[in-house]
Amino acid sequence: MINLENKVVVITGGNSGIGLETARVFRKKGARVITNARNAQRLKETEAEYGEIFDKVLVADLTKTEETSKFFDEVGKAYGRIDTLFLNAGVAYLAPIDQITDELYDAQFNLNVKSLLFSVKAALPYLTKGSSILINTSINGRIAMPGSTIYAATKAAARSISLVLAGELVDRGIRVNAIAPGPIETPIFSKMGMPEETLKETAASIQARVPVGRFGKPHEVASLALELSTNDYITGQEFVVDGGMSAL
Numbered sequence: 001m002i003n004l005e006n007k008v009v010v011i012t013g014g015n016s017g018i019g020l021e022t023a024r025v026f027r028k029k030g031a032r033v034i035t036n037a038r039n040a041q042r043l044k045e046t047e048a049e050y051g052e053i054f055d056k057v058l059v060a061d062l063t064k065t066e067e068t069s070k071f072f073d074e075v076g077k078a079y080g081r082i083d084t085l086f087l088n089a090g091v092a093y094l095a096p097i098d099q100i101t102d103e104l105y106d107a108q109f110n111l112n113v114k115s116l117l118f119s120v121k122a123a124l125p126y127l128t129k130g131s132s133i134l135i136n137t138s139i140n141g142r143i144a145m146p147g148s149t150i151y152a153a154t155k156a157a158a159r160s161i162s163l164v165l166a167g168e169l170v171d172r173g174i175r176v177n178a179i180a181p182g183p184i185e186t187p188i189f190s191k192m193g194m195p196e197e198t199l200k201e202t203a204a205s206i207q208a209r210v211p212v213g214r215f216g217k218p219h220e221v222a223s224l225a226l227e228l229s230t231n232d233y234i235t236g237q238e239f240v241v242d243g244g245m246s247a248l
């Protein structure tokens with residue numbers, strides 16, 4: 001029976017989808033869970049809707065290095081330590097190569113890649129010996145899905161970052177692993193800016209490529225995050241949770 005009482009767990013993007021479910025799972029095990037909200041409005045909504053899950057919610061747009069540093073310094077001041085850091089916040093915008101833009105590139109690389117590096121840099125003083133970092137990557141970093149060039153590149157980069165960090169931080173007693181979900185039922189799809197009809201078609205065509213025949217549930221990712229945060233013998237790996245989509 002896992003008991004996380006007195007453990008401090010930071011989950012970025014904890015107010016939605018996979019991050020929210022992971023926060024629930026860690027909270028149920030007794031952890032103190034802290035998350036960010038990307039602006040003051042989202043902070044209010046998060047506190048109102050999920051106040052019982054989070055010990056603390058702080059405003060931080062993680063695409064901004066200054067806000068990222070401030071977020072982790074505030075966590076450090078309040079708690080003095082971080083036992084698990086789940087770098088989960090991410091965005092996905094699909095576009096065929098002739099329709100990509102600077103904005104699509106910057107939005108995805110700034111959050112899905114740059115924020116990982118500066119989050120770990122800012123969190124490092126507070127990560128204890130025996131702590132663990134989890135990075136939410138994606139099977140898109142491994143497969144060729146049309147329209148996903150930018151997103152896929154960010155997730156391949158995230159996987160690389162997790163591997164290099166695992167090597168860099170092993171002597172400090174910090175483990176680093178990545179979780180690569182396949183399609184999971186979360187609001188990420190409705191934030192892609194697609195018309196409803198296109199969204200439905202895209203979801204159906206993705207589902208048709210999943211051997212187990214369905215989208216995954218956030219809980220199926222969250223339970224793996226819990227295992228990886230507590231199993232001291234696993235580091236430097238990326239774990240796929242995708243109903244067989246990337247392998248079969």
Ligand SMILES: NC(=O)c1ccc[n+]([C@@H]2O[C@H](COP(=O)([O-])OP(=O)(O)OC[C@H]3O[C@@H](n4cnc5c(N)ncnc54)[C@H](OP(=O)(O)O)[C@@H]3O)[C@@H](O)[C@H]2O)c1
Pocket residue numbers: 012013014015016017018019036037038042060061062063088089090091092111136137138139180181182183184185186187188189191
């Ligand atoms: N769902 C899938 O099929 C799937 C598959 C593979 C990988 N993933 C990865 O899983 C992670 C979580 O995705 P999800 O599906 O749970 O999506 P989601 O429900 O949209 O959650 C994304 C989270 O990131 C936050 N966020 C967005 N922009 C931010 C910013 N600039 N600064 C700080 N936080 C920001 C969001 O806040 P707001 O709610 O305020 O926007 C939200 O809390 C992502 O890294 C995604 O790439 C998802």
